[in-house]
Amino acid sequence: MQPVWAIGLMTGTVLDGNIDIAAIKTDGERIEAFGPWALAPYPAGMRELLAETLQAARAWGFEGPEPAIFHEAEIALSEAQAHAVKAFLEEHGFTPADIAAVGFHGQTVLHIAPEGGRRGHTRQLGDGARMAAIVGTDVVYDFRSVDVAAGGHGAPLAPIYHKAMLEKIGAGGDTAILNLGGVANITWASEEQLIAFDTGPANAPLNDWIARHDAGTMDRDGEIAAAGTADEERLHVLLQHSYLAAPFPKSLDRFDFDAAMADGLTLADGAATLAAFTAGAVGKALDLLPRRPKRLVVCGGGRKNPVIMREIGKRAAVEVLPAENVGLRGDAVEAECFAYLAIRSLRGLPLSFPQTTGVSTPQTGGILASVAAAISRTGSA
Secondary structure (H helix, E strand, O other): OOOEEEEEEEOOOOOOOEEEEEEEEEOOOOEEEEEEEEEEEOOOOHHHHHHHHHHHHHHHOOOOOOOOHHHHHHHHHHHHHHHHHHHHHHHOOOOHHHEEEEEEOOEEEEEEOOEOOEOOEEEEEOOHHHHHHHHOOOEEEOOOHHHHHOOOOOOOOOHHHHHHHHHHOOOOOOEEEEEEOOEEEEEEEOOOOEEEEEEEEOHHHHHHHHHHOOOOOOOHHHHHHHOOOOOHHHHHHHOOOHHHHOOOOOOOOOOOOOHHHHOOOOHHHHHHHHHHHHHHHHHHHHHHOOOOOOEEEEEOHHHHOHHHHHHHHHHOOOEEEEHHHHOOOOOOHHHHHHHHHHHHHHHOOOOEOOOOOOOOOOEOOOEEEOHHHHHHHHOOO
């Protein structure tokens, strides 16, 4: 297959109010070219609607009928993201015909990993057909359900794209990709193996801690954590958590490690402690790998927090580099990933693997919402 242009979308569980949009040219195996990318703000009220939806999802817990708010939120976020893609294409000179597919991750509202022989559950909101009708392109969505149905964790899905990134920069087994989103995850690859798992929390508990104290929505530039001191005694206890020593593959929900870890501390000391815990958890993750990397290429919003980056270097004993330092785009990676996965899905190539999500055999995934079917259903593009 010749490389084609694809658009990827991502909105994380930290609810930063933005839609990540990125274009890449790919055949689903290698990265031919990076196209434009952007952060498109959600319309007013969307962040609050999604926050309420997440709260309803936690109360629901996959028991009984889905909360009614899911339907409202799914329509709102699908239309908002579709119109953002349409504007993105127009701004950058693409027509819908130029795009092979949009990879639409949707919004994760609840994720429970498999445990003790019990299969996991995952729910992402997103109506691919609605988006296809608005944008006028094929849309691939619901990337995780096949993996979960096959006994996998459904996460992380980025590793196969991270592997392509490592190949793009010519990195070997001494380098790994670390993504610092709401949750932190790591990808390490050799010629024989592709290993990935969630290391622990990243921005989510820190953002929640800041918001709880009415100090904003995040620790911008790490200023609050930099003014505090990590509680080392508390950290020692937190780092004994069984998840951190558990073998991979493994995954986390956004709320598995929460801001309560800092309860009783001042705002600044709590922020410093949460940042240090993220770093300590990364160090424990590196110890689980077949070969301990000497270098981490870091993407995701957490790389912009100098305290987290400094603490990872110190507590994980590793060189830490923002993605931009090696010619990659740290803010665009997750959206790029779903553009890449959309093309893999169209080609029937696997998205997840035994040592990334725990499935017994590699799994394909994603549902295709063709623009032709979507227009037929709705009567308009």
